[in-house]
Amino acid sequence: MQLPKQYLLIFFLIGSLSLIGQNHEKKLLKYGAQYEGKRTDAAMQKWRSNRFGQFIHWGLYAIPGGEWKGKTYTYAAEFLKSSAHIPNSTWDSLQYQFNPVKFDPKTWAKMAKKMGVKYMTITTKHHEGFCLWPTQYTKFNIGNTPYKKDIIKALVDAYNSEGIDVNFYYSVLDWHHPDWRYDIKTKEDSIAFSRYLTFAQNQLKELAENYPSVKGFWFDGTWDQSIKKNGWWTLQVEQMLKSIRPGVVVNSRLRADDYGARHFDSNGKMMGDYESGYERRLPSPTDTQVIHRDWEACMTIPENQWGYHKKWDISYTKTPLELIEMLVQTTSLGGNFLLNFGPKPDGTIRIEEQQIAEHIGNWMKINSAAIYNAGHAKGWPRQDWGYFTQNETTGKLYAVVFNIPISGILKIQTLEGITISKASFLEKPDVPITVKEIAKKQVNLYLPQQSFSEPFVIILDTINENKNKYIDAKT
Numbered sequence: 001m002q003l004p005k006q007y008l009l010i011f012f013l014i015g016s017l018s019l020i021g022q023n024h025e026k027k028l029l030k031y032g033a034q035y036e037g038k039r040t041d042a043a044m045q046k047w048r049s050n051r052f053g054q055f056i057h058w059g060l061y062a063i064p065g066g067e068w069k070g071k072t073y074t075y076a077a078e079f080l081k082s083s084a085h086i087p088n089s090t091w092d093s094l095q096y097q098f099n100p101v102k103f104d105p106k107t108w109a110k111m112a113k114k115m116g117v118k119y120m121t122i123t124t125k126h127h128e129g130f131c132l133w134p135t136q137y138t139k140f141n142i143g144n145t146p147y148k149k150d151i152i153k154a155l156v157d158a159y160n161s162e163g164i165d166v167n168f169y170y171s172v173l174d175w176h177h178p179d180w181r182y183d184i185k186t187k188e189d190s191i192a193f194s195r196y197l198t199f200a201q202n203q204l205k206e207l208a209e210n211y212p213s214v215k216g217f218w219f220d221g222t223w224d225q226s227i228k229k230n231g232w233w234t235l236q237v238e239q240m241l242k243s244i245r246p247g248v249v250v251n252s253r254l255r256a257d258d259y260g261a262r263h264f265d266s267n268g269k270m271m272g273d274y275e276s277g278y279e280r281r282l283p284s285p286t287d288t289q290v291i292h293r294d295w296e297a298c299m300t301i302p303e304n305q306w307g308y309h310k311k312w313d314i315s316y317t318k319t320p321l322e323l324i325e326m327l328v329q330t331t332s333l334g335g336n337f338l339l340n341f342g343p344k345p346d347g348t349i350r351i352e353e354q355q356i357a358e359h360i361g362n363w364m365k366i367n368s369a370a371i372y373n374a375g376h377a378k379g380w381p382r383q384d385w386g387y388f389t390q391n392e393t394t395g396k397l398y399a400v401v402f403n404i405p406i407s408g409i410l411k412i413q414t415l416e417g418i419t420i421s422k423a424s425f426l427e428k429p430d431v432p433i434t435v436k437e438i439a440k441k442q443v444n445l446y447l448p449q450q451s452f453s454e455p456f457v458i459i460l461d462t463i464n465e466n467k468n469k470y471i472d473a474k475t
């Protein structure tokens, strides 16, 4: 039956009005998210498969190490200039003391390799504005110190030679630069800050061009109004870096959109290539929202010290086992875990950090199959005894056990139509683990009577099961 033309016109008008209504809610953005979903190119897949990284915060702040004129400041050591209200003239003169005579990048890189990291992110310039590379855009750099040599190049070469990717942390916030502004309130602010944005973009271009093996840029110090009012610049920088270094990975913390929204644009779309809002915190183990995007959690060992602090015990310091569980929890939710180290002013790594790196490395030597190129095991929820991870390529399923029930039985709720046919220890495949299906979608793993001093990984072989095997109770 042919509808009269008038009806068709009315349906068309109603349809288009509803579309306009929907579009009305969406903001038209020039500087918002440039794409949706996860990047699937090889560079991003490598970033994702790395899973475990080493953050390094190193700069002039390592020299005072959280102490100033005999007083210990408990706030973050890299914020000492601000905590102790130290004027630029005094703080900046620390550059003439920076001489890490015991710095050996190969030692750092070998320690990182043994720890099991696949990438490292180094502070090229933190909020203090001091640059660890001989930049041509400010004298406030490593070339004008007693040490003189290019620390960034030394670290890139040493870590790359260990097969570890290197990313650059860059603080847009710059306490040293005269043109930095926290907000743009006057014409003078606008002129000065425009000069600052050009300075910062020139430095970033320099870093991308002079260190061609760089794999990512980790932006920080972008929370002030001055940046929020210049979302265009944040997109321009991301696009510039990606044109100089195709494949380079940029974190969401750089970005602001047309309206000053950060990390996620005004339409709720993530900007940049991965979310970097998890700082010293992880998503809840059941927060499966995060699995739909790439994300990274960065973590300090003390409660809140990124730079070197002389007094390690002024706050709680996380144990290796706690840090291993954070790494596994992050992997189980499809994220990367970036663990921070704050080297000493002499260029050595404090003994506590070396010991933690060794402990984690020993665990990774046995269990890294559950971490590298692994991620969220879709449909396998967080268990009270530990976490599931799944290899993104082979689909191999891992149970990482942190809490053994008193019964010695790991109870697993399987997916509909799936059962577990075999379970074996990753470390000792010949030690039997009895598997018993006790009801529909319920399997018991009977662990051998032995004590475990470290978290361990079980490989789970799954098969589809006969769906009519169990009769559902009629209620």
Ligand SMILES: C[C@@H]1O/C(=N\OC(=O)Nc2ccccc2)[C@@H](O)[C@H](O)[C@@H]1O
Pocket (backbone or CB within 6 Å): 076, 078, 220, 221, 223, 277, 279, 298, 306
């Ligand atoms: C990785 C850390 O990053 C920072 N700051 O990050 C944030 O302030 N992050 C933040 C702020 C608000 C909400 C969520 C994260 C720096 O100040 C600190 O010294 C360190 O380099």
